[in-house]
Amino acid sequence: MFDAIAPRYDVINTALSLGMHSLWRRKMVSSLELKPGFKVLDLGTGTADVALAIAKELAKQGGSKNIGKEAVIGLDPSQNMLSHGRKKVHKAGFSDKAVKLIHGDALNLTASFAEEANFDAVTMAFAIRNIPDRLRVLQEIFKVLKHGGKVAILELGEPTFAPARWFVRYCVPFIGSLLSGGARREYEHLEKSVMAFDSKRFAQQISDAGFQLQSITAMNFGSVNLFVATKAEAA
Structure with missing residues (x-):
């Protein structure tokens, strides 16, 4: 589905979020x-916006864009998205060894990475609601995250503010279709998946996967939620 809209994905995101998506990413990072x-894994990386935000923060902390080999790994099932992401990585001045984008499945991270926990942090932005078995994804993240590491997940949900609900229900499919060149089906799926996402149930699944839930931050009338959790330090 996302292969088809990859060329215009960034423009559409900016329009549908009314330019707020950069702020949400900064809060997550x-x-x-x-x-x-630090070594960080970004799941559902798409065109690498989150991966680049992480890389820029690591560069700021270290005082150099030489942030280390595979400091940031972005994983996504869409090759077209990854192709656009790699162009953005190069444009931002990072090597493809420092910010590595790979094809893979969040439901089977151990197919892409070793069993041992390698990452200091894991992120996922606006992707978990598209995966039916969310608990399994969280369990996979748990495997690859170091003890004491953090997972931060941004996800859309049904707004509490009536005009915002109207925007998601009716404007999102129309604007998405218009800007993408006719991909209305994809943006009807977006509207339905947003309205179906249960943030309370997802919070419980985070705990069920073994994490210690630190916080849930609601933004934009509850239309965006940031879940932050930790993997307990080793005994």
């Missing part, structure tokens, strides 16, 4: 409390 030398 800030919640990780990144330090030089």
Whole structure:
């Protein structure tokens, strides 16, 4: 589905979020409390906006764009999205060894990475609602995250403000279709998946996967939620 809209994905995101998506990403990256030398995995990386935001923060912390080999790994099932993401990584001045974008499945991370926990932090923005087995994704994240590491997940949900609900229900499919060149089906799916996402149930699944839920931050009348959790330190 996302292969078809990859060429215009960034423009559409900016329009549908009314330019707010950059702020939401910054809040997520800030919640990780990144330090030089950290290794971070971004799931559902798409065109690498979050991966680049993480890389820029690591560069800021370390004082150099030389942030280390595979400091940030972005994983996504869409090759077209990844192709656009790699162009953005190069344009931002990072090497493809420092910010590595790979094809893979969040439901089977151990197919892409070793069993041992390698990452200091894991992120996922606006992708978990598209995966039916969310608990399994969280369990996969748990496997690859170091003890004491953080997971931060941004996701859309049904707004509490009536005009915002109207915007999601009716404007999102129309604007998405218009800007994407006719991909109305994809943006009807977006509207339905947003309205169906149960943030309370997802919070419970985070705990069920073994994480310690730190916070849930609601933004934009509840239309966006940031879930932050930790994997307990080793005993």
